[in-house]
Structure formats: C-alpha cells, structure tokens
Amino acid sequence: MHQYTGKLAVLHQGAEHKQQSQDLAERLSVPFYEKIDKECPESFFLSWREGCLKLLDKELLKKGGLVVDIEPRNGEQRSWPAPKQDALAHALGKKTKTVIDATTGWGQDSLHIFRMGYELTCIERSPVMAELLADGFNRLAELDWMQNLKLQSPKLIKGNAIDLLAAFDSPPDCIYLDPMFPPKRKKSALPKKSMVVLRDLLGDDQDKVMLFDAALKATGKRVVVKSPDYAEPLGGKPSESYQGKLLRYDVYLKN
C-alpha cells in the first residue's frame, strides 16, 4: 500500500492552481478533490491558498493551513546576513561556512541558518514536506531583499539523507540534524501545531541513529543535533552542548 493511501489528498478550491493541483496529486499518487465531505477517509490535505501551498488537517480546513513560513523569526534582525549570535550559531561553529540540513522539515531552522549567511543545502525525505519546502523556497526567491542581494534559495534535495550524504563530492563543514523524537509522556510544553501535524503525518524518525552515523561519516568537521532537553544525546557524549529553550544543540566534532 502506498504511504499516503487513505491519509492524504490534494484539495483544489477557487479558480487558480487547478493544473498545479492535479499535477501535485499525480506526483504524490493521492486523490484529487474539488470538495470534501464527511465520508472522505483522508485526514490531511494539500491545498493552494493565498498563493501558498498549505497543509491542512480536518481541524485546519476552515481556519487556514500550515505553510513553510519564510518570514524571519521573532527577534531576528532583518538584515542579511543576520548576526550569528544565538545557541544555534554557536553550535554550528565560528569557522563553519557550508552546512547541510539533513532533516529540513518545515525549514524553520534551515531558513534561520540561511539568513545568517551560511552556504546551505537542504535534504528532506518526506515527499509532502519536500513539496511544501519547494513552494516556500520559490516564494523566498521572489522576495525583494533576496532579489536585491542576488541571492538564490537554498538547494533542496529530495530523498533519504542516510543514502544521500555518502554521495556528496566535498564534505560540508557541518551537518545539522533535527530528527523527530518521541514526545515526553508528561507534557511540559504544548508543541507547535506544525510539529503536531508533522508527527501525525510522518511519525517518529526511527532510524535517527543510522542518520547520525551517516552524518558523522560524511561531515568535514562537525555534526550538530537538535534534541529536546529530556532526550539522551543521540550520538553519546557530545564534544560540546549549547542550551536553547527546552532544547539542546549537541555538537560532535570530527577528529
């Protein structure tokens, strides 16, 4: 059975993007609907709304949807490159120039890394997330500041990083990992809706130790793992660790 059977469909509403929606449904081998009713078995929908590709669950159908947000984070300086001053920048390392984000997801860490001026390549294995990212990166390329500075959106590679990382010609300075960890039983903070939907759609990343091993082999200098503060370090004792809000960036230096 296909991975999205009974789970995901493309929903086309309004006058625009019909052909794009049909092509998308075909690429993902999922149904194409122009309206949905109670009988419809799928609980996730991809739909173009307000010029963006959005992911919706049944709760979000009326409220709007989830998009790859290309706006700078709260408090992030709106200049390019943004200052490298937070825990993530410290973890990436002062001398780092090239970064591969091997678990791009909603692209929020990637876009922050990109805006700090690193040379970034993104990998994502979920075909749905890769479609949402491609839409977000296309929108990014159209922004005035990107065009004025003649910048291109990060390169996006679709596929499993465990296989892809081994095939890079020149090793990057840093490989960044943010795989999905199981939630803590006693919830301490409400996770963001985008992460809840991602977990519902994709489940946990069960092969994250294999991904870590592949990353350590492929990197030039370091691997950085973002981890919830309650989780054990993915690769054993890290060389360095930087504390963020309810999370940690564990750094593994390659000797």
Ligand SMILES: C[S@@+](CC[C@H](N)C(=O)[O-])C[C@H]1O[C@@H](n2cnc3c(N)ncnc32)[C@H](O)[C@@H]1O
């Ligand atoms: C927790 S999310 C990442 C969130 C992301 N850091 C952000 O800021 O939006 C994990 C993502 O990594 C992807 N992923 C996990 N293992 C992967 C692998 N081996 N290769 C490529 N993508 C992977 C999952 O499909 C998921 O979209």
